[in-house]
Amino acid sequence: MRRLLPLLLTIAFRLAVWCLLTADLSHLNLLIGLVVALLLPRARSRPLPLRELLRALGRSLLAVPQAYLEALRLMVGREPVEAEISEATTDGTIPLLVFLDVFRITLTPFTIVLGLEDGGRRYRIHALKPGHRHGGQTP
Structure with missing residues (x-):
């Protein structure tokens, strides 16, 4: 089982x-x-920890409505602002969990994983975020 x-x-x-x-x-x-x-x-890898798999699946499924909300914010907002952010990885030794992480991140509009940093413990992400309304100019 x-x-x-x-x-x-x-x-x-x-x-x-x-x-x-x-x-x-x-x-x-x-x-x-x-x-x-x-x-x-x-993929043949070590056994998947069920808790990590369920958490990654849940985060991936929640990314779909979040992606629609972000797309809407980008459409009605001002000029997007470029940002390079980082996010902690899950278990990088299990290919399925890495795939779910990258899938969740790249599902978001205008967001892509550039690579790994900090010895493979963080994703380096390029993102376009909605700009702020400051007298018609973005910061």
Whole structure:
């Protein structure tokens, strides 16, 4: 059971990503997505800690509505301001967790992971943030 649950969660996440990318919830599309999720190769790594996997999945799923909110803020806000920020990584030795981190970050509009810093413990991120309204000029 300990090995089956992470596998089922991985397949469910792949199917959810498929549905988000295709924007189609028809029975045929769900069947195609399930087949693709089953046929995609899985990385062989040390066993996934269930708590970390669930936390990463939750953060990735919450990134979707957050991305829409940020896109809306960028559309109605002033000129965007460039920023280079950093964010702590999860367990960098498990490829699935690294993928979920990078997926969550790059799903946000105008945000991309540039690389790792601090010995691989932090992501270096380039982001465009909505500008502030200060007399029509951005800071």
